[in-house]
Amino acid sequence: MGEGRVGGSLVWFRDDLRLRDHPPLRAANRRGGPIVPVFVWPPTEDASRAPGAVLCWWLHHSLEALAGALGERGLRLILRRGRPGEVLRELAEATGADALYCSESYAPAQRAADQEIDLHLERAGVRVQRFHSNLLLDPYGVRTRAGDPYRVFTPFWKSCLQRLPPEAPSPLPRRLTGPRRWPASESLAALELLPRVERAEGLQESWKPGEEGGRRQLARFVRQHLAHYALDRDRPDLPHTSRLSPHLRFGELSPREVWHAVARRKPRGGRTGRRGGAAEAFLRQLGWREFAHHLLVHFPHTPEVPLRPEFARFPWRTAPADLRAWQRGCTGFPIVDAGMRQLWHTGWMHNRVRMIAASFLVKDLLLPWKAGADWFWETLVDADLANNTLGWQWTAGCGADAAPFFRIFNPVTQGRRYDPDGDYVRRWVPELARGATEWIHHPWDAPRGRLEQAGVRLGRDYPHPIVDHGIARERALSAFARLRGSTGNRPR
């Protein structure tokens, strides 16, 4: 604590794998003294919450990129395996560091672990400082007048907007100083993140993990696609979504940085969409990300349990074969299957198709939303507990601001509306590639001869639909109606 020397700082990287606009790194750098950047790969305690293979693939490459970027500035990324509290304490002792800087986490299990880490380190004389690096606003700070957390998006976002825009992102630190002697580090290979994925080519073609990859994608989006965003973001056959989700998931981009890159871009004359234009539509999506984290923080049980308690009694089916057909993209509904196969091959699915596929699982198949959430968690390259939970509970109608129960997507109508030429289906369901556009979204209605000309025999080349949507819809409606009937509705 004396005036003479500043002790060293540990900068603990987790879901913030970047150097720009990185508050912990910035704080450590301001303080002066040597900086030791650390990444800790914890043992898996709960297999169901372990990151999926695709997430691990991304993490491997992102760590590689981060280590490279740090290396260019004379620092080393120290990789360790073990329980973070113990590893960090041991590293602090080994390097003489007396401060730890890191980002706040929001997943309930991690928050609990973080509290212990704080105690553990403070006892060892290490000061811990955390930052809300990966959100626009402190999720604990947004409250209704009554002091409660929000449960409805629109007022939540309105309240956020009063405190936005966020401050400008901080630039890349110019000088960084490391210790004279570096502590030992594991090799990246020793974390064994890679061998667990057997479809790396598809991923490699689709993504460039790391801060630079994220920045290039952000620039490309703003330059080429933002102008189309308001109108065409719902078209899975077109490339006008941002594809920033995995970069945000791993904190390779900060939401502040994304905000400013998008807001800077004034809509060019002429077509500014009726309601405020493309930038606003996109920033609103950042708002949903913000809202998801807000909900996770204030309702930490929601990854497991419906926010609306009556849904605990919902009569979900158990049907492993149907679940499997959905997972593999063999439901016989082309738009659903295309989405599920895109997910498997690239680790990503277009957002509109996520809604269609999710609605199909929950409402057409009456399978529990948690089963869908688990599959997305295992397969999505942008799997994020907050977003995944919000999305699935919204679809199932048991979450915040949830879709009304009678809103059941018709996979044929949705397919025709958002993939009007069938290009998306043709790309991901190649058995239908030679099919005519008029029945590409409902091949079971095609004349036998026409189907065979296109090389398709239902039940052999492509499955029969596993449910009749009309019947399934009625079944879902009555299940929801029974739930309502049994809850209340009693006269007061």
Place this chain on the structure above:
DNA sequence: TTTTGAGTTGTTCGA
């Protein structure tokens, strides 16, 4: 405390 207005993303039916 009570009241009031509003609420991401749909579908179907009938005119």
Place this chain on the structure above:
DNA sequence: GTCGAACAACTCAAA
């Protein structure tokens, strides 16, 4: 093909 209404009430947030 297009349009508007019905589908249900309920809960949230603010005045």
